Amino acid sequence: MISSLHRPTLAKVDLSAISSNIEQIQAHLAQGVMTYAVVKANAYGHGAVAVSSHVQPIVDGFCVSNIDEGIELRQSGIRKPILVLGVVLPNEVSLARDYRLTLTVASLDWLAKAQGQGLDLSNLTVHIKIDSGMGRIGVRSSAQANQLIAGLRAAGAYVQGIFTHFATADEADDHKFQEQLAFFQNLLAELDDCPEIVHASNSATSLWHSDGIFNAVRLGIVIYGLNPSGQVLELPYTVQPALSLESALIHVKRLPAGNDIGYGATYTSAEDEWIGTLPIGYADGWTRDMQGFEVLVNGQRCPIVGRVSMDQITIKLNQAYPLGTKVTLIGENGDSSISATDVAEKRRTINYEVLCLLSDRIPREYE
Numbered sequence: 544m545i546s547s548l549h550r551p552t553l554a555k556v557d558l559s560a561i562s563s564n565i566e567q568i569q570a571h572l573a574q575g576v577m578t579y580a581v582v583k584a585n586a587y588g589h590g591a592v593a594v595s596s597h598v599q600p601i602v603d604g605f606c607v608s609n610i611d612e613g614i615e616l617r618q619s620g621i622r623k624p625i626l627v628l629g630v631v632l633p634n635e636v637s638l639a640r641d642y643r644l645t646l647t648v649a650s651l652d653w654l655a656k657a658q659g660q661g662l663d664l665s666n667l668t669v670h671i672k673i674d675s676g677m678g679r680i681g682v683r684s685s686a687q688a689n690q691l692i693a694g695l696r697a698a699g700a701y702v703q704g705i706f707t708h709f710a711t712a713d714e715a716d717d718h719k720f721q722e723q724l725a726f727f728q729n730l731l732a733e734l735d736d737c738p739e740i741v742h743a744s745n746s747a748t749s750l751w752h753s754d755g756i757f758n759a760v761r762l763g764i765v766i767y768g769l770n771p772s773g774q775v776l777e778l779p780y781t782v783q784p785a786l787s788l789e790s791a792l793i794h795v796k797r798l799p800a801g802n803d804i805g806y807g808a809t810y811t812s813a814e815d816e817w818i819g820t821l822p823i824g825y826a827d828g829w830t831r832d833m834q835g836f837e838v839l840v841n842g843q844r845c846p847i848v849g850r851v852s853m854d855q856i857t858i859k860l861n862q863a864y865p866l867g868t869k870v871t872l873i874g875e876n877g878d879s880s881i882s883a884t885d886v887a888e889k890r891r892t893i894n895y896e897v898l899c900l901l902s903d904r905i906p907r908e909y910e
């Protein structure tokens with residue numbers, strides 16, 4: 544989708560907030576723990592190339608979800624290691640090698656298929672994935688892990704790492720976390736020859752479970768300044784949200800009592816009201832369930848009235864404002880602020896999804 548530069552809707556990304564968040568987390572990790580910045584899904588909507596270029600000097604590598612995200616980073620000059628977290632079909636192996644992407648291998652079937660196709664795995668760097676209870680991808684026993692590591696090495700691959708992923712590290716109840724951790728630790732103890740990089744820690748684990756860190760962390764949401772648990776667990780230290788979402792009034796009118804607004808005529812003015820229109824809608828990721836939520840104008844909370852359209856929303860203003868007046872949808876305005884977590888709660892989802900859904904139509908501006 545082409546980015547719409549000629550309307551006043553944009554996402555401002557504070558790159559120095561992201562680097563200071565990383566430094567803040569690193570200051571709380573044990574010495575020698577490696578940091579991977581997770582920049583999948585366009586760096587959670589913040590812009591993968593801009594974020595990766597900015598933080599490259601202070602991280603050990605990057606995680607992406609697929610080959611194409613890795614290629615985008617290589618083509619923009621990122622040199623540090625890039626780990627592809629998702630499973631890539633074996634026929635993509637030569638592309639991964641060409642772009643020096645580290646692949647995740649998660650099953651013996653994958654190795655068998657690669658070998659069945661006569662694929663050359665030499666000089667391919669891989670991490671193997673253990674399913675310790677997440678149930679998505681990974682081998683589920685030390686016997687399988689040993690067989691996979693040996694088979695990959697025999698085929699010429701460099702097995703650099705082994706990792707797992709926790710399903711509940713962001714929850715108050717840690718019994719499932721402890722089960723997964725014990726499973727992974729037991730499996731590691733039963734390996735014939737453990738790869739050098741061992742990692743299990745997403746943002747939540749890095750924040751709240753130092754026992755799950757091993758020798759590398761994969762930091763996603765927390766580097767963008769958000770709490771992985773939403774409001775459930777308190778952050779042990781503060782981080783700074785990096786993204787704000789702004790638009791501006793492109794139409795303002797005085798609407799007499801008894802007039803309808805938007806598709807379905809779901810709102811009718813109860814009195815004479817000032818109504819403003821903003822050029823943002825569900826095609827930008829400002830989803831239809833934002834009806835009834837608020838935006839900030841001149842430090843004031845103004846409700847979104849009427850349905851969210853594809854390209855526009857309407858808000859009820861407390862007074863007349865000139866065209867072009869700034870409106871904040873996520874971020875600070877005067878003494879008020881709205882966080883991605885607030886938006887997520889209105890939508891009954893998580894802050895991750897709010898950020899990832901911001902579409903390419905919204906330009907990202909870096910400061």
Ligand SMILES: *Cc1c(COP(=O)(O)O)cnc(C)c1O
Pocket residue numbers: 581583628708744745746747761762763764765771
């Ligand atoms: C996305 C992802 C992460 C990062 O998770 P956050 O909660 O954003 O820190 C880490 N590991 C894996 C395997 C992931 O898919």
